[in-house]
Amino acid sequence: MAIEIKVPELPESVADGTIATWHVKEGDKVTRDQNLVDIETDKVVLEVVAEADGVIGKISAEEGATVKSQEVIGSIEEGDGKSDAKADKKEASKDDKKDDKKDESKDEKKADKKDDGASEKKSSKSDEESGESIEVKVPELPESVSEATIATWHVKAGDQVARDQNLVDIETDKVVLEVVAEADGVLAEIIHDEGANVGAKEVIGKITKGASGSVKASSEDTKEESADDEGSDKDSDAVSPSVRRLLAEHDIKASDVKGTGKDGRITKEDVEKHMKSANDKSSSEKQESKSSGQPAVSGDRTQKRVPMTRLRKTIAKRLLEAKNSTAMLTTFNEVNMKPIMDLRKTYQKEFEDRHGIRLGFMSFYVKAVVEALKRFPEVNASIDGDDIVYHNYFDVSIAVSTPRGLVTPVLRDCDKLSLAEIEQGIRDLAIKGRDGKLTLDEMQGGNFTITNGGVFGSLLSTPILNPPQSAILGMHKIQDRPMAVDGKVEILPMMYLALSYDHRIIDGKESVGFLVTVKNLLEDPQRLLLDI
Structure with missing residues (x-):
């Protein structure tokens, strides 16, 4: 089926x-x-x-x-079955392996007849070469970054590693750096564990070049690792991402859940069944304690303390700084998205065929913002001490949600980009953000920020400034609402706009005028082409 x-x-x-x-x-x-x-x-x-x-x-x-x-x-x-052709391939593969083993066996017998002494000399020489120790070091950090944090080790001591394999992720304030193996070998030692603070060029581990994992690891270590692996496999590799998320959301250990899937895998139903039985148990305990007149004590009242990542600490610090050091105010408006939705529907296929990327809403938002920034230069300016710095370029920060937190990479010179180039640029930044590949240069600068909470279902919000920028535009969920048009009620796809700005540099006239300009350009996209 x-x-x-x-x-x-x-x-x-x-x-x-x-x-x-x-x-x-x-x-x-x-x-x-x-x-x-x-x-x-x-x-x-x-x-x-x-x-x-x-x-x-x-x-x-x-x-x-x-x-x-x-x-x-x-x-x-x-079902489990694969096609007969694939089965035949497997059989053929097995036969090939048998033949290879026979040939290897013959070669080994011939080799045994050679002088044993010469063989031993070669072996010891080879061991000397392969035993070279290579230091795993923190890479050079960007000039403005003094230290970093070990985020994730992807291997453990005793594991075999290949040249250019990613060993560890090192997190700075805003970017994640990968440290790769310089040669094939075995990770002999981890000097700094996850969560440790490290400096540039600091040694955090050692690789034994050319060594074999099975030879290098002692039998005692192997036993310990295999015991650990049983737990870790069940907690990570043996569960799918969706099940892992469900376990994390409800703070449940995978080892506590009985898996009914193939090879003992844990399914969503297993987790839900475990939660239901835990809830039933909790309810019965509460009922018993009520009848006995004793206060209810639940066995599920646990808590977990996890240190903030370096990125999360930086985000928290900057958000607090924005609230405390700016005179922040938010103004609102709403926009009818029907014209843009109709335009996308009409030209989506042609646009994608010509440019190789789909036409989204973000390119229209960026284009409208750039045009509004040209008309209201105060919104594109920033405060430096007692000076106002006006920028004659248009670098727009795009808020991107990543597994490590919210980041705002910069799309530069947006006034010179076409809709297709804007879409491609945003897509590249989003993928880099998701994979932790954003560079420090891509994170710095930016005159204005756009954040789109609508993709998560947000109807209205008051976005916080991204210092030293003076304004940020929040886009929200597009929702059908009854609107009065020429004295009649029409159902239209409406979206709220929210502009948060620093009142020290931007007055109400400029902020409202800016937001109305964005609204007018989005409701009548032809204005973007005609520059009116």
Whole structure:
């Protein structure tokens, strides 16, 4: 029986998405809740997981394809069986391996006849060369960054590593740096664990060049590691991302949940069943304590203390600084999104065929903001001491949600970019943000910020300034509302706009005028082309 793989429900303000990455290919075996494909929208990446165990049948939408909500992008054939052709390949592969083993055996016998003494000399020489120790060091940090934090070790002591393999992520205030292996070998030692603060060029580990993991690790260490692996595998590798999120949300250990999936895998139903039984137990305990007249004490009242990441600490510090050091005020308006939605619907296919990227809302927002900044230079300015600095360029920061927190990479010289170039630029920044690949240069500068909470369903908000910038524009959820048009009620897709600004430099006249300009340009996109 074939199960359809469908695009999930997209947020209301998002019309379509793009297939970012297929993690499987046709013919691959998959298990229930395994992540199959990532689908990218304007600002978030959605995971599509397998509904049951089986084999990937046809993939109908390749990477880069534009897809809509609930569109079928592939199928799963239930069951374990693969095609006979694949089975034949496996058999042939086994035969080849047998032949290879026979040949290897013959070669080994011939080699044994050679002089043992010469063999021993070569072996010891080879061991000397492979035993060279290589230091794993923190890379050079950007000039304005004094120290960093070990975020994640991707390997553990005793693991075999390959040249250029990512060993560890090191987090600075705003970017994540990767440290890769300089040669093949074994990670002999980890000097600084996750969470440690380190400086530039500091040694954080050592690699034994050319060594073998099985030879290097002692039998005692191996026993300890295998015992640890049982727990860690169940907690991470053996659960899908969606199940992992569910466990994290409810602070449940994977080891506490009994898995009923293939090879003991934990499914969503297993987690929900565990939660239900825990709740039932808690309710019965409360009932018993009520009847006995004793105060209710729940066994589920646990808490977890986790230190803030360096990025989260920086975000917190900057937000507090913005509230305390600016005279922040927010003004609101609303915009009818129907004209832009109609325009996108009409030209979406032609635009994508010509430019290789879909037409989203963000490019219109950026274009409208740039035009409004030209007309109201105070909004594009900043305060430096007792001076006002006016900028004659238009670098717009785009708020991007990442696994490590909210970041605001900069799209530079937006006045010189076409709609397609803006869309491509925003997409590149969003992917880099998601993967932790943003550079310090991409994070610095920016005269004005756009944040779009609408993709998460936000109807209205008061965004906080991004110092030293003087203003930030918040876009929100597009929602059908009854509106009065020429004395009649019409249902229109409306969106609230919120402009937060520093009242020390921007007066009410400029802020309201700026917001009305953005509204007019979005409601009549032809104005952007005619410059009126």
